[in-house]
Amino acid sequence: MVSVCFYLHVHQPYRLNRFSVFDIGSNKDYFDREKNKMYLDRIVNKSYLPTNRILLDLINRTNGKFKVSFSITGVLLEQLAEYPEVLQSFKDIINTGCAELIGETYYHSLVCIYSEKEFKRQIKMQEKKLEEIFGTKPKIFRNTEFVFQNEIAKLVEDMGYKGILAEGADKILGWRSPCFLYKAKNSNMNLLLKHYKLSDDIAFRFSLREWSEWPLTADKFASWINNHNGSGQVVNLFMDYETFGEHQWKETGVFEFLKHFPKEVLKRGDAFLLPRESIEKFKPVAELDFPFPVSWADTERDLSAWLGNKMQQTAIKEIYSLENDILATKDMKLIESWRKLQIADHFYYMCTKWFADGDVHKYFNPYESPYEAFITFMNIVNDVKIKLETLKR
Amino acid sequence: MKILMLGWEFPPHNVGGLGRVCYELTKSLAKHDMNITLILPVNIKSPEFMKIIPTNIEIKEIQSPLNPYMNQMTYQKLFKYFKLYGSNLYNEVERYTNRCKNIIKDINFDLIHAHDWMTFKAAVHAKQFSGKPLVLHVHTTEFERSCGLGQNKYAYEIEKHGFEHADLIITVSNFERENIAKNYGVDRNKIRVVHNATNPVKNKDKIKKNNKIVLYLGRITLQKGPDYFIRAAKKVLSVHPDVTFVMAGDGELLPDMINLACELGIGDKVLFTGFLSENDVYKIYQIADLYVMPSVSEPFGLTALESLVNETPILISKTSGVSEVLNHYLKVDFWDIDEMANKIISVLKYKPLGECLAENGCKEVNNLSWDAQTKKVIDIYKELYQS
Numbered sequence: 125m126v127s128v129c130f131y132l133h134v135h136q137p138y139r140l141n142r143f144s145v146f147d148i149g150s151n152k153d154y155f156d157r158e159k160n161k162m163y164l165d166r167i168v169n170k171s172y173l174p175t176n177r178i179l180l181d182l183i184n185r186t187n188g189k190f191k192v193s194f195s196i197t198g199v200l201l202e203q204l205a206e207y208p209e210v211l212q213s214f215k216d217i218i219n220t221g222c223a224e225l226i227g228e229t230y231y232h233s234l235v236c237i238y239s240e241k242e243f244k245r246q247i248k249m250q251e252k253k254l255e256e257i258f259g260t261k262p263k264i265f266r267n268t269e270f271v272f273q274n275e276i277a278k279l280v281e282d283m284g285y286k287g288i289l290a291e292g293a294d295k296i297l298g299w300r301s302p303c304f305l306y307k308a309k310n311s312n313m314n315l316l317l318k319h320y321k322l323s324d325d326i327a328f329r330f331s332l333r334e335w336s337e338w339p340l341t342a343d344k345f346a347s348w349i350n351n352h353n354g355s356g357q358v359v360n361l362f363m364d365y366e367t368f369g370e371h372q373w374k375e376t377g378v379f380e381f382l383k384h385f386p387k388e389v390l391k392r393g394d395a396f397l398l399p400r401e402s403i404e405k406f407k408p409v410a411e412l413d414f415p416f417p418v419s420w421a422d423t424e425r426d427l428s429a430w431l432g433n434k435m436q437q438t439a440i441k442e443i444y445s446l447e448n449d450i451l452a453t454k455d456m457k458l459i460e461s462w463r464k465l466q467i468a469d470h471f472y473y474m475c476t477k478w479f480a481d482g483d484v485h486k487y488f489n490p491y492e493s494p495y496e497a498f499i500t501f502m503n504i505v506n507d508v509k510i511k512l513e514t515l516k517r
Numbered sequence: 518m519k520i521l522m523l524g525w526e527f528p529p530h531n532v533g534g535l536g537r538v539c540y541e542l543t544k545s546l547a548k549h550d551m552n553i554t555l556i557l558p559v560n561i562k563s564p565e566f567m568k569i570i571p572t573n574i575e576i577k578e579i580q581s582p583l584n585p586y587m588n589q590m591t592y593q594k595l596f597k598y599f600k601l602y603g604s605n606l607y608n609e610v611e612r613y614t615n616r617c618k619n620i621i622k623d624i625n626f627d628l629i630h631a632h633d634w635m636t637f638k639a640a641v642h643a644k645q646f647s648g649k650p651l652v653l654h655v656h657t658t659e660f661e662r663s664c665g666l667g668q669n670k671y672a673y674e675i676e677k678h679g680f681e682h683a684d685l686i687i688t689v690s691n692f693e694r695e696n697i698a699k700n701y702g703v704d705r706n707k708i709r710v711v712h713n714a715t716n717p718v719k720n721k722d723k724i725k726k727n728n729k730i731v732l733y734l735g736r737i738t739l740q741k742g743p744d745y746f747i748r749a750a751k752k753v754l755s756v757h758p759d760v761t762f763v764m765a766g767d768g769e770l771l772p773d774m775i776n777l778a779c780e781l782g783i784g785d786k787v788l789f790t791g792f793l794s795e796n797d798v799y800k801i802y803q804i805a806d807l808y809v810m811p812s813v814s815e816p817f818g819l820t821a822l823e824s825l826v827n828e829t830p831i832l833i834s835k836t837s838g839v840s841e842v843l844n845h846y847l848k849v850d851f852w853d854i855d856e857m858a859n860k861i862i863s864v865l866k867y868k869p870l871g872e873c874l875a876e877n878g879c880k881e882v883n884n885l886s887w888d889a890q891t892k893k894v895i896d897i898y899k900e901l902y903q904s
Contacts, residue, residue: 493844
C-alpha cells in the first residue's frame with residue numbers, strides 16, 4: 125500500500141499601488157486595495173469556493189479516507205476576513221478532522237535568509253493567526269516557496285515543529301527516492317519531500333496538449349501512484365492551491381479530475397495520509413544534506429526567481445537593512461507595512477529570467493515589466509525611509 | 518533573382534534610420550546571391566561608399582538632393598543651393614520619377630522593391646512598364662510624419678496609390694501594419710512584417726564624467742516628440758538639478774526646442790548638439806546614462822537598438838514598433854511627462870535598474886541580426902516570384 129500526502133499551499137499577496145518618485149513623502153497608500161480585491165474576487169469564485177466544495181464532499185463521501193493539508197498564509201487570511209464564506213469553507217474542512225494546517229511565515233517572506241529573529245517572529249504570528257481562526261496549532265512546517273537548508277531545521281525544531289515539507293530536488297536526493305521519510309542533517313527534524321514529477325503532472329502539465337500523457341485521467345494518475353508499491357512508502361503531492369480553477373481553468377477538466385482521483389487511489393488499496401500521520405507512521409530512512417537553499421521554483425529549484433538579478437538583491441537588502449530601526453519605532457502601522465513589503469511576490473515580479481523561462485512568472489503579475497516592479501518597490505522603500513527619519517526625530 | 522531596388526542614400530550621408538536600413542538590407546541581400554540594381558538619389562559622392570558594396574549590386578545614381586524626411590519647407594531651404602533641380606519638392610519628385618523611368622527601360626529585373634513614398638511613383642511605373650511584382654517597404658508614412666494633423670495631401674495620395682498597386686507591403690512592425698491598414702485602408706493580408714535589426718558594437722569606451730546624462734537623439738520634428746523630452750527634463754531638474762540633458766540631431770523644431778528650454782529656465786541644462794556624425798553618435802550613446810525616445814508615433818525606432826548595443830538603457834514611448842522585438846526596456850505614454858520623469862529619475866537614482874536594463878537589453882539586441890531579417894525578405898520575394 126502506498127500512502128498519498130496531498131498538500132495545497134494557499135496564498136495571495138498584497139499588491140502595491142503605483143508609486144512614483146513624486147509620491148515619496150506624500151502619505152499615499154502603499155497597497156492597492158482595489159486591485160487586490162479584484163484579483164481575490166476572481167480567485168475566490170474560480171478556485172477557492174468550488175475547490176473547497178469538492179474537497180469537503182470528497183472527505184464526506186469517502187468517510188474520511190480522503191485527507192488534505194493546507195498552508196494558508198497570514199496575509200491571505202487577513203484578506204479573507206472580507207470573504208467569510210471562504211473562511212467558513214476552510215473551517216468546515218478542518219473540522220472534519222481529515223485535514224491539517226501547516227505552519228509557515230505569516231508574510232510569505234524570504235526572511236529566513238536575512239534575519240533569524242524576524243523569521244521566528246513571523247512563524248509565531250502565523251501560529252497565532254491559525255489559533256485565532258481555526259483553533260489549531262501546526263506541528264509541521266513549510267517555509268516560503270519551500271526554501272530549505274540545513275540551518276532551518278534547527279531553528280524550526282526549537283519552536284516545536286516535528287517535520288518540514290521540502291522539495292524532492294534531484295540535486296539533493298541524487299539516486300534516492302522522494303517516496304520515503306528523511307531526516308534533516310544533524311537534527312531530529314523529519315523531512316517530507318515533494319514528488320515533483322507527479323505533483324507537476326497536475327500543477328503544470330494537466331492542460332498541456334503537447335504533453336504525451338495528455339489528457340491526464342484520474343485512473344491513469346492513480347495507477348502511476350500505485351506503481352510505487354514496493355519502491356516507496358509515501359507519495360507527496362505538494363502544489364499551489366490555485367492549481368485548481370486558476371492555474372488550470374475549470375474548462376481543462378481539472379475539477380473533474382480532483383473529484384475522481386481520490387476514489388481511484390482508494391480503489392487500488394492505496395491510502396491518504398496527513399503529514400503529521402506520515403511522521404508517526406514512518407521512520408526516516410536516511411539523513412539528507414541541504415548545504416545550500418533549495419526551493420520548489422522553476423527548473424533550477426533555487427532562489428533565482430526572487431534573488432537572481434541585481435534589482436532583486438538590492439530591493440530585498442534595502443528592506444531587511446531597516447529591521448532594527450523599524451522595530452525600534454514601535455509604530456505598528458509602519459512595522460506592518462514593512463512586513464508586507466517582505467512578501468516574496470514583490471521580488472518575484474522583478475524577475476528577468478522569465479523571458480526565457482515560460483509564462484509561470486507572468487501569472488498574476490500586476491506589472492507590465494520587472495523594471496516597473498522594481499521602480500515602484502524602491503520608491504515605496506524610500507517613502508518608508510522618510511517616515512522612519514520623521515519618527516526618529 | 519534580379520531585384521530592382523529603389524533605395525536611399527547610404528551611411529555616412531544618411532540623415533536617419535532609413536538610409537542605414539537600406540544599406541544593411543542591400544548588403545545582406547547581396548550575400549544571399551540576390552542580384553540588385555539599386556537606384557539612389559545621390560547628393561554627395563562618398564569614396565567609402567563604393568568600397569563596401571559587394572559585386573552583385575549595380576548602382577544607378579540620380580543626382581538629387583531628395584532625402585526621405587523632406588517636406589516642402591525643408592526642400593525650399595535647400596533649393597537655394599541646388600538651382601539645377603525642381604523648383605519645389607513635388608517637381609523634384611516628378612523629376613526623380615522621370616529619371617527612374619529612363620533607367621528602368623534599359624534593365625532587366627524580376628521584382629521591384631521600393632522604400633518610402635518618394636520612390637513609390639517610380640516603383641508603380643516600373644511595375645506597369647514591366648509587369649513584374651512590386652514590394653513596397655514602409656518605414657514611415659505621411660500620417661506619422663504629420664502626427665495625423667494636416668498631412669501633405671500630395672504625399673498621402675502617392676502612398677495610397679502605391680499601396681493599392683503593391684503586390685505585397687513590408688512594414689517594420691506590427692504597430693505600423695495596423696497603422697497603414699487603418700489610415701490607408703490597406704488589406705491586412707497584403708502586409709508582411711519584417712522588423713529592423715542592428716549590428717554589434719566592438720569598441721565600447723565608457724567615458725568618465727561627473728554628471729548624469731539623459732539623451733534624446735533623432736530628428737527634431739513633431740513626430741519624435743522632442744517637446745515632451747524637454748518638459749520631462751524640467752520635471753526631473755526640479756528634483757535633481759545636477760542632471761544634463763542632451764538633445765542630439767537636427768530638424769525643423771530645433772529653434773522651438775531651444776526657445777522652450779530657455780522659457781522653462783533650463784537653458785543651461787539642455788545641450789543641443791545639432792546633427793552628429795556616425796562616430797559621435799556612438800560616443801554619445803556610450804556617455805549617456807539613459808536614452809529617451811518619446812516619439813508620438815514611431816513605426817520602428819532604430820535608435821533604440823543602437824542605444825542598447827552601446828549598453829545604454831532605453832525609455833521609449835508605447836507608440837513605437839521596436840518594443841515588439843525587445844523585452845528589456847522602460848516604456849511610457851509619450852504625453853505622460855510625470856511618468857517619463859519618474860522613470861528617468863528612477864534610472865538615475867537606482868543603479869541596478871539601469872544596469873539590468875542595459876545588460877539584458879544589449880544581450881537581447883545582439884541576438885537580432887540583419888541576416889535573419891533578410892531571409893524573411895527573401896521569403897516574401899519568393900512568395901511573389903513563384904506565383
